[in-house]
Each structure stands twice: as C-alpha cells, then as structure tokens.
Amino acid sequence: MEKKGKVMMVMMMWVLLVLVLISISGSSAAANQQQHKDKKQTIPSLSLHRIGSSAVFPLRGNVYPEGYYYVAVSVGTPPKPYFLDIDTGSDLTWLQCDAPCVNCHKAPHPPFRPNKNSIVACSDPICSAIQPQDSNYRCEDPREQCDYEVAYADQAVSLGVLVRDVFPLRLNNGSIVVPRLVFGCGYDQQVSDPTISNTDGVLGLGNGESSIVSQLRKFGITQNVIGHCMSAHGGGFLFFGDDLVPSSGVVWTPMSRSRSSDKHYSPGPAELVYGTKSTGVKGLITIFDSGSSYTYFNLQAYQAFISSIRKDLNGKPLKAVDDETLPVCWKGKKPFKSLQDVKKYFSPVILNFNGKKAKLVIPPEAYMIITSHGNVCLGILNGSEVGLEDLNIIGDISLQDLLVIYDNEKQQIGWVPKDCTRLPKSGSAL
Ligand SMILES: *[C@@H]1O[C@H](CO)[C@@H](O)[C@H](O)[C@H]1NC(C)=O
Numbered sequence: 001m002e003k004k005g006k007v008m009m010v011m012m013m014w015v016l017l018v019l020v021l022i023s024i025s026g027s028s029a030a031a032n033q034q035q036h037k038d039k040k041q042t043i044p045s046l047s048l049h050r051i052g053s054s055a056v057f058p059l060r061g062n063v064y065p066e067g068y069y070y071v072a073v074s075v076g077t078p079p080k081p082y083f084l085d086i087d088t089g090s091d092l093t094w095l096q097c098d099a100p101c102v103n104c105h106k107a108p109h110p111p112f113r114p115n116k117n118s119i120v121a122c123s124d125p126i127c128s129a130i131q132p133q134d135s136n137y138r139c140e141d142p143r144e145q146c147d148y149e150v151a152y153a154d155q156a157v158s159l160g161v162l163v164r165d166v167f168p169l170r171l172n173n174g175s176i177v178v179p180r181l182v183f184g185c186g187y188d189q190q191v192s193d194p195t196i197s198n199t200d201g202v203l204g205l206g207n208g209e210s211s212i213v214s215q216l217r218k219f220g221i222t223q224n225v226i227g228h229c230m231s232a233h234g235g236g237f238l239f240f241g242d243d244l245v246p247s248s249g250v251v252w253t254p255m256s257r258s259r260s261s262d263k264h265y266s267p268g269p270a271e272l273v274y275g276t277k278s279t280g281v282k283g284l285i286t287i288f289d290s291g292s293s294y295t296y297f298n299l300q301a302y303q304a305f306i307s308s309i310r311k312d313l314n315g316k317p318l319k320a321v322d323d324e325t326l327p328v329c330w331k332g333k334k335p336f337k338s339l340q341d342v343k344k345y346f347s348p349v350i351l352n353f354n355g356k357k358a359k360l361v362i363p364p365e366a367y368m369i370i371t372s373h374g375n376v377c378l379g380i381l382n383g384s385e386v387g388l389e390d391l392n393i394i395g396d397i398s399l400q401d402l403l404v405i406y407d408n409e410k411q412q413i414g415w416v417p418k419d420c421t422r423l424p425k426s427g428s429a430l
Pocket residue numbers: 051052053171173174175220221222
C-alpha cells in the first residue's frame with residue numbers, strides 16, 4: 001500500500017470513507033424505506049402539482065490525476081465558497097470546520113465557522129438518524145450538541161458536530177431559495193496523510209434521511225432525484241430534482257436492497273461479460289459510488305477480468321510494467337499519449353443487471369488511464385486488496401460520459417451515454 005503513491009492513497013481514503021459513512025447512517029434504513037413507500041402514494045401524478053424545481057451544479061475535477069469530481073457551493077451566513085467531493089456512497093454532507101479545528105488538513109478554503117445558533121441539538125430527529133445502528137449514542141440533555149464520528153478503515157477518525165445553516169440555491173425555474181439545511185461541521189480529521197486535500201469536505205448524495213437532497217425534498221424544493229454526468233475530459237455537471245431527466249433513452253433498473261449493498265445505490269446483482277464472452281461470473285453485488293475514483297471487483301470477478309484481459313493481450317505489442325500510479329500497467333514501444341493509442345487492444349466490460357434487461361457497457365476508456373509516464377493502467381482494481389470482500393464498486397472512472405440518475409422517488413437507477421462537457425442551461429449553486 002505504501003508503494004502505490006499519492007493517487008492511490010487518496011483513492012483508498014475515499015473508498016474507506018464512503019464505506020464507513022454508510023454504516024453510520026445505517027440506522028435510518030428501515031424508516032427511510034417506509035418513508036419512500038409513503039411518498040410514492042402521496043405524490044400527485046403528472047405536472048398538475050409539480051413538486052419543486054431542480055438545481056444544476058457544474059462539476060470540476062477528473063479521475064486522473066485529481067482523483068475526484070467536486071462542486072463549488074456557497075454555505076453559511078454570510079455564504080462562503082467550499083469545494084465538496086460528490087459522493088453517492090454516503091449521506092452526510094460535511095465541511096472542514098473551525099469549531100475550533102482540532103485537526104484540519106490544508107484545503108482550498110478556510111474552514112467553515114459555525115455560529116452558536118447554528119448548532120443542531122441532539123434531540124433533533126436528524127441527530128439520531130446519523131448515529132450508527134450499533135452505537136449507544138444517548139441524548140442526555142436535549143440542548144446538547146449533536147456529535148458524529150466517522151471511523152476510517154485505516155484507523156483514522158473524523159469527528160464533527162451537526163450544524164444547520166443556509167445553503168442558497170438558484171433553481172431551474174428562476175427562483176433563488178435559501179433553505180437552512182443540516183450538515184456536518186468536521187473539526188477533527190485524523191487521516192493518514194494530512195497533506196492531501198483539494199476539497200473542503202464531502203457532498204453526501206446517498207439515499208438516507210440526512211442527505212441534502214432528502215432535506216430539500218422535505219422542504220418541497222426539489223424531488224429526491226440526483227443526476228451526475230462526469231466528463232472524461234474532466235468536469236461535467238450534477239443536478240438535484242427531476243427537470244433534467246431525459247424522457248427517453250435512459251436504461252432504468254430498480255434499486256436493489258440486498259443486505260450487503262444495504263444503504264448504497266445498487267442496481268442489483270450483475271453478470272460480468274468481457275467483450276463478447278461471458279466470464280461465467282454472476283450474482284455480483286454492485287454499487288454505484290461517485291466517492292470512489294476507481295472501480296473495484298471482488299476476488300472472483302477481478303480474477304476473471306484479469307485473465308480475460310491477459311488472454312486478449314496475447315501477441316499484442318504491450319509489455320507489463322511497474323508504474324507507481326496503479327497496480328497493473330503496460331507500456332508500448334513509445335509512451336502512450338492518449339487512450340486513443342491503446343483502446344483497440346482492449347474490449348468493453350459489460351455488466352448485465354436485472355436479467356439482461358439493463359446493460360452497463362464500460363468501454364476501455366472507462367476502465368483505463370494513461371499515466372504521466374505514458375503507460376496504460378487498469379482502473380478496475382482488486383477489491384480484496386483494500387478489504388472490500390464481496391462488494392463491487394463502480395467508481396468515477398466507469399461512470400464517465402454517462403448521465404447517471406438516482407431516482408429515490410421511484411426507487412430506480414438509470415443511465416444513458418452522454419457528452420458531459422455541455423452543461424444544461426438552468427439553475428445552480430450561487
Ligand atoms: C420554483 O420552485 C420553488 C420550489 O418548488 C418554488 O418555491 C418557487 O415558487 C418556484 N418559482 C417559480 C417562479 O415558479
């Protein structure tokens with residue numbers, strides 16, 4: 001692990017973070033599901049009474065070398081700018097915070113400064129919603145602050161306190177709204193490498209009650225629908241609400257609620273195909289996680305994937321090489337300049353969901369990168385090496401140039417190939 005360099009470290013950090021954050025909000029799973037069921041029955045159909053509008057945010061960042069996609073938002077009184085890593089793998093949005101800061105890493109903006117009346121009390125229902133299921137968190141005095149704790153799998157811990165403050169948004173319909181939303185004020189980041197951070201925090205886009213979009217839905221501002229479009233050229237866009245969901249062309253599949261994918265966005269079990277041949281690997285538990293830069297396969301899927309690729313590369317002018325960037329790389333006769341130079345040597349990876357009704361085609365461009373050394377490396381990694389066990393994570397690299405929609409109202413996930421460089425005209429963060 002120590003040899004894999006910065007990108008790898010950052011990447012792993014986010015994967016771990018994501019996994020842990022989910023377990024934290026696990027307690028609200030059942031309640032939340034019930035809530036969604038109720039919602040479905042009460043939402044008026046068609047546009048007679050459209051609930052809410054949408055907000056669109058330009059994305060920044062890329063898979064490599066930055067390692068994540070993020071949005072610029074303004075938060076607080078008065079609003080100040082922050083960069084937040086977009087993370088469909090966790091619920092809680094948090095910013096580095098001067099509460100005071102016990103342990104904050106260097107970030108693009110000064111830490112958020114809460115004022116006394118922005119502190120959320122532990123008696124607030126949202127406070128119990130973010131506590132882990134197995135925690136014995138007790139609210140002794142209802143006026144006490146609401147503490148949260150994020151434990152990283154590499155033993156690092158992030159501590160914070162919930163705050164409620166304004167989160168101004170410019171909506172698609174032309175209105176500007178200034179809801180007071182609950183988010184985390186993270187004052188103690190005990191991460192393994194405190195020098196790296198190009199963001200000020202995380203934008204939690206999971207389906208739990210504490211997520212920003214879930215809160216916007218309660219205020220009737222947007223539907224609980226999230227879409228992201230991450231461009232392979234970097235940047236792209238993110239939206240809340242359903243105004244920009246295409247009426248055709250999207251492959252939809254029901255969100256699955258298996259025990260192992262629990263709080264994550266999962267399109268259900270998948271069959272793995274490389275090129276035109278099935279690898280024979282079926283029943284893969286898969287989640288879509290924008291908080292992970294790369295894709296991770298479990299032991300069996302990774303083994304099948306690697307052998308298919310190696311077979312495919314027989315007689316092709318690529319030689320295995322060590323590159324500090326990622327674990328599996330090849331070099332050519334000359335350094336590669338772009339994926340155009342190498343993609344002909346590889347085949348698409350296909351994940352079939354819901355029988356074969358929903359197919360996710362991952363072209364070579366969405367599972368490989370060209371490093372700064374001109375080598376080509378696989379961006380699908382061995383999940384058991386980072387302790388993932390059975391979960392397969394579809395990360396940013398494989399979600400590039402797709403519009404991916406998480407519809408928490410209808411409990412379905414959809415995707416459609418798209419040029420993500422063009423930002424739809426409409427509302428956004430201020
Ligand atoms: C836009 O949508 C918001 C949220 O639903 C609503 O409060 C506002 O009145 C709408 N504005 C217009 C101009 O329709």
